[in-house]
Amino acid sequence: xxxxxxxxxxxxxxxxxxxxxxxxxxxxxxxxxxxxxxxxxxxxxxxxxxxxxxxxxxxxxxxxxxxxxxxxxxxxxxxxxxxxxxxxxxxxxxxxxxxxxxxxxxxxxxxxxxxxxxxxxxxxxxxxxxxxxxxxxxxxxxxxxxxxxxxxxxxxxxxxxxxxxxxxxxxxxxxxxxxxxxxxxxxxxxxxxxxxxxxxxxxxxxxxxxxxxxxxxxxxxxxxxxxxxxxxxxxxxxxxxxxxxxxxxxxxxxx
Numbered sequence: 612x613x614x615x616x617x618x619x620x621x622x623x624x625x626x627x628x629x630x631x632x633x634x635x636x637x638x639x640x641x642x643x644x645x646x647x648x649x650x651x652x653x654x655x656x657x658x659x660x661x662x663x664x665x666x667x668x669x670x671x672x673x674x675x676x677x678x679x680x681x682x683x684x685x686x687x688x689x690x691x692x693x694x695x696x697x698x699x700x701x702x703x704x705x706x707x708x709x710x711x712x713x714x715x716x717x718x719x720x721x722x723x724x725x726x727x728x729x730x731x732x733x734x735x736x737x738x739x740x741x742x743x744x745x746x747x748x749x750x751x752x753x754x755x756x757x758x759x760x761x762x763x764x765x766x767x768x769x770x771x772x773x774x775x776x777x778x779x780x781x782x783x784x785x786x787x788x789x790x791x792x793x794x795x796x797x798x799x800x801x802x803x804x805x806x807x808x809x810x811x812x813x814x815x816x817x818x819x820x821x822x823x824x825x826x827x828x829x830x831x832x833x834x835x836x837x838x839x840x841x842x843x844x845x846x847x848x849x850x851x852x853x854x855x856x857x858x859x860x861x862x863x864x865x866x
Contacts, residue, residue: 718786763787779811
């Protein structure tokens with residue numbers, strides 16, 4: 612395309628100049644020269660755009676080769692207690708931040724039973740790291756939907772409280788709304804999130820939250836086929852338990 616435009620621009624300058632010279636028209640000569648240079652510039656721009664295409668393809672390949680993969684966002688059918696549910700786990704877009712912020716308020720309210728937190732002067736619990744989930748590479752925010760209704764969220768980061776030395780991921784926050792609990796939905800959501808990163812995971816539970824500890828040991832035991840370790844852990848604010856495992860462990864055991 613750029614070669615054709617270049618040839619047309621040269622012909623425009625040449626023919627216009629000849630015609631203008633024969634007719635003695637300076638205006639014709641000027642128009643043909645200006646028009647020709649405009650076409651040359653257009654050919655140059657098209658050439659530069661074509662040169663950039665391999666760079667874009669290379670960048671796409673680098674993204675595809677990363678060890679973190681996107682979550683399977685297709686709705687998954689779940690049958691529990693005689694009812695059927697369509698469960699979705701979708702990565703939260705930045706324009707959905709307000710939705711996530713509101714769900715976090717519900718989560719913080721539930722969790723205040725264990726960490727004794729109070730709302731601030733504006734009546735909110737707040738969440739310090741919310742914006743970081745769209746600015747830091749190893750953070751991921753997922754929204755959970757059940758039958759197309761918002762039902763919870765999962766926040767993932769790489770802060771493992773020095774429990775492991777290698778590159779790993781951690782469930783920073785995990786929340787399923789009360790009406791959707793005890794249906795197997797949380798276990799399904801956790802498994803889908805674990806599948807996004809094939810490597811070491813750390814999951815912490817607050818020492819006062821026995822229900823959380825029961826849920827995670829049961830879920831991770833089933834996911835890994837029993838291949839996990841538990842450790843005592845102390846964070847900046849509380850003491851509890853940390854479970855360390857590798858995603859894909861159950862598949863390896865099966866082989």
